[in-house]
Amino acid sequence: MTADVVAAVALAHRREWTRVYAATARLTRDLDLAEECAQEAYEQALQTWPTTGIPDRPGAWLTTIARNRALDVLRRESVFRRAMPLLVTSESMPGPGDIDDDRLRLVFTCCHPALSPDAQVALTLRLVCGLSTAEVARAFLVQEATMAARITRAKKKIAAARIPYRVPSPDQLGERVGAVLAVVHLIFTTGHTAPIGARLVRTDLVDSAIGLARMLHLLMPTEAEITALLALLLLIDARADTRVAEDGRLLLLSEQDRSRWDGGQITEGVGLLTDALRRRSPSRYAVEAAIAAVHAEASTWEDTDWPQIVALYDVLLRLWPSPVVQLNRAVAVGLRDGPQAGLDLLAPLLDDPALATYGYLSAARADFLRRLCRWPQAVAAYEEALTLTDNDVERGFLTERLTEARGHGHPGQQ
Amino acid sequence: MAKYMILIYGDAQRWGAMSQQEENELHEAHRAFRATAGSRVLGGDELAPAPTATSLRTDGATGKLVTTDGPFLETKEALGGYYLVEAGDLDEVIALAGRLYEVSAGHSGVEIRPLVDHG
Numbered sequence: 001m002t003a004d005v006v007a008a009v010a011l012a013h014r015r016e017w018t019r020v021y022a023a024t025a026r027l028t029r030d031l032d033l034a035e036e037c038a039q040e041a042y043e044q045a046l047q048t049w050p051t052t053g054i055p056d057r058p059g060a061w062l063t064t065i066a067r068n069r070a071l072d073v074l075r076r077e078s079v080f081r082r083a084m085p086l087l088v089t090s091e092s093m094p095g096p097g098d099i100d101d102d103r104l105r106l107v108f109t110c111c112h113p114a115l116s117p118d119a120q121v122a123l124t125l126r127l128v129c130g131l132s133t134a135e136v137a138r139a140f141l142v143q144e145a146t147m148a149a150r151i152t153r154a155k156k157k158i159a160a161a162r163i164p165y166r167v168p169s170p171d172q173l174g175e176r177v178g179a180v181l182a183v184v185h186l187i188f189t190t191g192h193t194a195p196i197g198a199r200l201v202r203t204d205l206v207d208s209a210i211g212l213a214r215m216l217h218l219l220m221p222t223e224a225e226i227t228a229l230l231a232l233l234l235l236i237d238a239r240a241d242t243r244v245a246e247d248g249r250l251l252l253l254s255e256q257d258r259s260r261w262d263g264g265q266i267t268e269g270v271g272l273l274t275d276a277l278r279r280r281s282p283s284r285y286a287v288e289a290a291i292a293a294v295h296a297e298a299s300t301w302e303d304t305d306w307p308q309i310v311a312l313y314d315v316l317l318r319l320w321p322s323p324v325v326q327l328n329r330a331v332a333v334g335l336r337d338g339p340q341a342g343l344d345l346l347a348p349l350l351d352d353p354a355l356a357t358y359g360y361l362s363a364a365r366a367d368f369l370r371r372l373c374r375w376p377q378a379v380a381a382y383e384e385a386l387t388l389t390d391n392d393v394e395r396g397f398l399t400e401r402l403t404e405a406r407g408h409g410h411p412g413q414q
Numbered sequence: 415m416a417k418y419m420i421l422i423y424g425d426a427q428r429w430g431a432m433s434q435q436e437e438n439e440l441h442e443a444h445r446a447f448r449a450t451a452g453s454r455v456l457g458g459d460e461l462a463p464a465p466t467a468t469s470l471r472t473d474g475a476t477g478k479l480v481t482t483d484g485p486f487l488e489t490k491e492a493l494g495g496y497y498l499v500e501a502g503d504l505d506e507v508i509a510l511a512g513r514l515y516e517v518s519a520g521h522s523g524v525e526i527r528p529l530v531d532h533g
Contacts, residue, residue, distance in 0.1 A: 112504075161504045162528065164504065164505050168505065169509075171509075
């Protein structure tokens with residue numbers, strides 16, 4: 001088996017899994033059988049391609065193999081299979097703009113609001129993005145067996161409740177697109193700063209989220225909310241390579257080497273955002289993308305247009321009133337008007353139960369207290385922030401700041 | 415096609431405190447719902463209030479039948495009625511059940527349960 005073939009199969013898995021799996025699932029009308037057949041097609045590729053060569057269209061080759069396997073199984077087991085609840089498909093219901101795409105059917109099924117948000121995320125990563133159950137379990141800090149049970153339960157509900165395998169009708173589409181985007185956004189944020197572990201970023205999750213957003217945008221180019229989410233993810237991910245120093249230290253936005261931000265991705269993100277804003281009044285994601293764009297377009301930290309960012313957070317609060325947005329707005333105000341102003345706005349958030357275990361609130365307070373040289377309080381806030389993250393890179397950063405604050409608090413003990 | 419039960423839950427006190435006009439509105443809404451749903455509705459009724467319920471269990475220790483006053487589960491939201499419907503898939507039932515008066519009444523809502531098809 002040549003390295004070329006292994007690489008080609010890996011690439012085909014990354015690029016074509018969704019298409020291969022989704023097309024097979026429509027044929028089998030059984031999510032598990034489709035999974036077996038799609039996996040077998042990739043194994044077959046590893047065996048066959050070294051002698052036959054890599055096909056011109058690997059996705060089409062894999063889909064054909066997977067569907068042929070499925071037909072064999074269905075013929076062999078037809079009596080047994082008839083007793084199982086099957087996916088409800090309909091050939092006659094075209095999607096938005098007459099898009100009738102298996103990948104969209106699959107995404108809308110996995111992100112159906114009748115499934116719990118946890119199940120939606122798990123199914124999307126497992127079935128749409130092709131991650132293994134172990135990988136999905138790691139991303140969400142649960143045991144593999146727990147995640148496997150969650151996925152099995154969700155698949156059973158899809159069959160028993162007859163959650164359809166199709167693109168929703170136009171009157172349901174808006175709400176359902178929103179549910180899909182919430183899943184994509186959650187996958188991205190989980191990957192962007194991993195809640196636990198040695199690495200700051202879980203690249204597989206970030207790439208899965210951006211891949212999903214790209215696919216949705218490709219298939220539904222006129223849905224402005226999708227365009228805006230893709231813009232947001234690209235603009236934030238453009239800074240990915242500069243968030244950690246070579247020695248593994250966390251670098252804040254103010255410390256990052258902006259010349260190394262991905263200019264191509266920023267240009268693409270700003271272009272998409274402009275397009276989204278032309279199509280409809282801004283969605284939550286459009287405003288968040290605009291905030292990311294203001295950062296991306298400031299050539300230095302000092303050049304950041306904080307009044308503009310605060311104004312955008314004001315808009316965001318109206319669209320999406322959440323304590324996390326209030327926290328981010330308070331930080332922006334602190335950077336515009338000084339640390340005391342930021343601290344004053346953080347004060348009322350301390351009692352908010354939704355933020356009770358949200359480490360960034362403690363970290364933001366700690367930073368303002370540090371700037372105000374209120375060392376003992378800063379020490380307490382850093383200590384609190386440290387109890388609320390298990391990410392090694394973030395812990396390293398907070399520990400460094402804590403040591404600095406302690407040094408100031410007890411000059412005699414330095 | 416598959417069968418689903420639409421279970422209507424709500425605050426029994428609020429239902430009990432409805433004025434005549436509100437009751438008329440509610441009944442009119444259900445007549446309209448049946449007209450829209452047509453042959454997809456296989457059955458459905460309003461249940462008498464929860465305090466009229468009688469529950470039966472067997473006492474684990476004595477093995478005797480125990481009859482008690484009230485619903486099986488004591489909850490704030492009581493089961494007030496149901497529809498048995500037939501539909502192609504869950505989205506169709508969601509679209510249908512979303513029209514029910516109780517879904518938008520604030521204190522009430524519906525639960526959709528697929529029926530097991532034993533063939």
